[in-house]
Amino acid sequence: MRAREAEVFDLGYQRYTGPREGRNRARLALFENGVRTVLGIGRGGRAKILPVGLFLAVMTPAVVFVIILAFIGEAGADFIPGPADYYSIVSVILIIFGAIMAPELLCPDRRDNVLPLYLVRPLTSTDYLIARFLAFFAIVLVLVYAGQIVLQAGLILTASDQVEYIRDNWQDVPRILFMGVLIATFISVGPLAVAAFTTRRAYAAAFIIAAWLLLNSISDGLTVEASCTVVTTDASGDENVIEESAFETGDTFVPDEEIVSRECTRPAGDLAPYVGLLSLSGVTDNINSMVFEIEPSRDNAGPSSIAVAELHDAFPVGVYVLWTGIPALLLWHRYRRIRL
Amino acid sequence: MRQTIPRLPLLYTGLVPALLEARNLTKHYGSTVALDGVSFDVHDGVTGLLGPNGAGKSTAMKLFLGLIQPTSGSAMLLGEEPYRSTEGRARIGYMPENECLPKSMTASEFLMHMAQVSGIPPSQARTRAADILRHVGLDEERYRPIGEYSTGMKQRVKLAQAIVHDPVLVLLDEPTAGLDPDGRQEMLRLIHRTANTFGISVMLSTHLMGDIERTADSVIVLESGVLAQEGAVAKLTEETETLLIEVADRHEEFVTALAAKGVQATSDGQMLVIEQAREADYDLIRDAAVESGARIRRLSPERRTLTDIFRSRPA
Secondary structure (H helix, E strand, O other), X not given: OOOOOOOOOOOOOOOOOOOOOHHHHHHHHHXXXXXXXXXXXXXXXXXXXXXXXXXXXXXXXXXXXHHHHHHHHHXXXXXXXXXXXXXXXXXXXXXXXXXXXHHHHHHHHHHOOOHHHHHOOXXXXXXXXXXXXXXXXXXXXXXXXXXXXXXXXXXXXXOOOHHXXXXXXXXXXXXXXXXXXXXXXXXXXXXXXXXXXXXXXXXXXXXXXXXHHHXXXXXXXXXXXXXXXXXXXXXXXXXXXXXXXOOOOOOOOOOOOEEEEEEEEOOOHHHHHHHHOOOHHHHHHHHHHHHOOOOOOOOXXXXXXXXXXXXXXXXXXXXXHHHHHHHHHHXXXXXXXXXX | OOOOOOOOHHXXXXXXXXXXXXXXXXXXXXXEEEEXXXXXXXXXXXXXXXXXXXXXXXXXXXXXXXXXOOOEEEEEEOOEOOOOOHHHHOOEEEEOOOOOOOOOOEHHHHHHHHHHHOOXXXXXXXXXXXXXXXXXXXXXXXXXXXXXXXXXXXXXXXXXXXXXXXXXXXXEEOOOOOOOHHHHHHHHHHHHXXXXXXXXXXXXXXXXXXXXXXXXXXXXXXXXXXXXXXXXXXXXXXXXXXXXXXXXXXXXXXXXXXXXXXXOOEEOOOEEEEOOOOOOHHHHHHHHHHHHOOOEEEEEEEOOOHHHHHHHOOO
C-alpha cells in the first residue's frame, strides 16, 4: 500500500455559504438551549444534581404505589392514591421544581447581560420568552406525565382483568393528559414571571416558595373546620351531642351511633369558600377535582379545596385563568420594556 | 489566503444602499439628548466612530441594531429598519461594550449556540464555532467555562460571537476598552484581520484615536451627540499635512517669496512651518527657493496624527 502523499490544508478563513434559517432556527436554538440549561446538560455534574433529584422526587410516589400494588395486588387499588390524586400529591415537589429551576432560565441571561446578544439576532423579545417558556413547560410536562404513566402501568398490570380495567378507566387518559397541560402551564408561567423581576435566582426561588407557603397557610388556616357540633343517635334513639374542638377534626369515633348532623364553624365564617380560593396549591387541585369528577373530602383534600367546592365551578376556573394569565402578561410586558 | 472582496463601484452611484444610514438621527433619554440630528452613511471597509465618553457612540450603535428606537429621524441597517426587520439582523454582528457572556457555558458551546440563534443549522454551527475560535486564538481553552477566562480572552469570545455567523457587517462597541497594551494590540490585529482577511465590514466605536489610525479607513467623529467631522482617515490626515522646512540662509527672503506666491509660512527662527500644505505647494516652494536664493537643508512633510488634528481644533 502506498503511503498517502502529504497534503496541504487551507486553514484560512472561509466565508459561510450554507443555509441561513433565520427566525425559526433562532427560536429552536433558544428552546433547545433552555432545555439543556434546566437539565444541566453540558455544564458539569453539580448542575445536574437538582434536576435529577427533583425528577426522582416526582417519580417516587408513583414507584412506591406501584410496588405496593405489586405486593398486595388489585385490592390495593382501593386505598392507594390513583391518577386523580397523583397531581395533588406531587404538586409540592412541582412547585419546588418551578421555584428553583425556572429562574435558571431567565435570571442568568439578564445578570450576565446576554440578552442584547439575542436581541440583535433574528429574534424578538417575545420569541425569546416563548422559547424559554416552552422549554420549561416541556420539561414539567414530561415530569408530570412520567409519574402518571408509571402509575397507570402499575394499575393496569396488577388488575385481575386488564381489559375490564381499561374499559372502566379509559377516561382517565384524556383527563391525565389535559390536567398535565394545565399543571405544567401553571408551574411554568408563575415562577418565570417572578424570575423576570430579579437577576438573582435565589431571591426568585425564595419568593415563590414563601408566597406558596404563606397563601396556603392563610387559606387553610381560615377555612379549616375549627369547632364542630356533632349530633348522633345511639341504638335506643337517644341523641348525643359531641363537641369537637379545634384541630381535633379527625373522625370522632362513636361506636354504634349514627351521625344525625355535623355542623362546623370556620374562622372565615361564610366567606370561607372565597378565602379558600387564595390557596396556591388549590389553583390546580380544584381544577383537578373537577376534571376527575371527585368530591373533595377530608380524605383527599385540604380545607381550602373543601371550602371552594361549595362555589360554582366558574370560581376555581377563573382563579386558574388569573394565576396563569396575569403572570404571562407581566412577563410579556417586562421583556417588552426591558432597557438595553 | 487573502480573499479579495470587490469594492463595488455601484456603491458610489447610489444604487446600492449604504450598510448603515443615519438621517437626522435623534435620541432623547428623558431630558438628556444623546444624539441630535445626526446624518451619515457607513459603507464597506472599516469605519471608526470616534468621540469622548457620552458623545452618543453606543446610542448610535444600539439604534442601528434596533435595540432602541430613535426619538426622531431614522437609522437604517442594510436598507431596513432594524427594529422592524429580523431578516437584516441575521446578517450583522454586535460586540457590546460591557460584559455579556454567560459564565457557566464553555466558549465552544456558547459560540455554537449563538451561531444557531443567528439562523445557522447545528452541524454547520459546530464547524463555524470551531473555526472562529481558532481564528481568534482560543483553540486550547474552548472547553473551559467562560467564567474562568481572563479579560483579554473574554474580549476575544465577544468578538468571536459577533462574527461566528459570517455577517456582512459587525458593530464593535469599544472593543479595546479595559485591555492591557498587549491585549489591545491583539484586538486591533484581529479587527484588522476581520475586515481585510475575513471580508467583514466593521464599524468600531472608540475614544482612542490610535485605534482608529491602526484600523479604520474612514472616521465619523461625534461630540456631545452631534456630528463633528467625517471622512476618510487618509484624507483627513492628508489635508492637514504640515511641511517643515529648514533653510541654511536667506530666511526672511524665502518667507517673503513664499508669501508672494500665496503660501503662508510661519517661522520659529530655525524652522519654517507650512500648515495644511497641499500637493501644489511643493512647486511653489521650489520656485520660492530659486527666487530668494535660499538653500533648503531639509524639507519634510509631517503627516499629523488624528490626535494632533483634534487637539488643534477649537473646542
